[in-house]
Amino acid sequence: TVETLARFIDQRFYELNNLKKIDQQLVRSVESCRLDLRRFDVKFTANSSRPYFLGHEREDVVKHRQxxxxxFIEREQHFYTITNDAVPQWRIPTTAPTILLCHDESTYKCGKITAKRWIMPDNAPFYSKDRGRSIMCSDLLVMHPSGPFFSLTEKEYSEALKTYPN
Structure with missing residues (x-):
């Protein structure tokens, strides 16, 4: 809320200037903070269209991914790959091999997602999705016959398609 912003500014002002607060008056009033946010066209709106959902991608991100x-497609002959058969097999590179390493992280959080947040126009930055503890799982994947490869059963694949149809 605007009050939270005003209290934050007040707290940081005294911390940064190494001063002791002697009264309850805020350095920047709630009304002034509200006006500042209006000038920046910031709105306190429903917390929907979060950047964590599929389909919400910036043009530069899409371009970079393409x-x-x-x-990688142009250099496929350099990589260890897996066939798309019923029983997948490793394909060995036909030229000087390149081994792909992938680092994967997922954060699982517990807590509540806030219903609203401050959003500036044409700018939806990443933010903490919720409050509370979180668990981070991290793994290093190696695309090489010496390591296992990931696959889904037909049932798991069907379930995944229900959740992520595109």
Missing amino acids: EFVKY
Whole structure:
């Protein structure tokens, strides 16, 4: 809320200037903070269209991903890959091999997602999705016959398609 912003500014002012607060008056009033936010066209709106859902992607991110994928497709003969058969098999590179390493992280959080937040026009920055503790799982994946490869059963694949149809 605007009051939270005003209290935050007040607290930081005294911290940064190494001063002791002697009264209850805020350095920047709630009304002034509200006017500042209006001038910046910031609105306190419903917390929907979060950048964590599929389909909410910036143009530069899409462009970078397309270039990234194109780079790998053009060099496919250098990588260890897996066939798309009923029983997948490793394909060995036909030229000097390149081993792909992928670092994957997922954060699982508990807590509540706020119903509203401050949003500036044409700018939806990443933010903490909720409050409370979180657990981070991290793994390093190696695209090489010496390591296992990930696959889904037909049932798991069908369930995944229900959640992520595109």
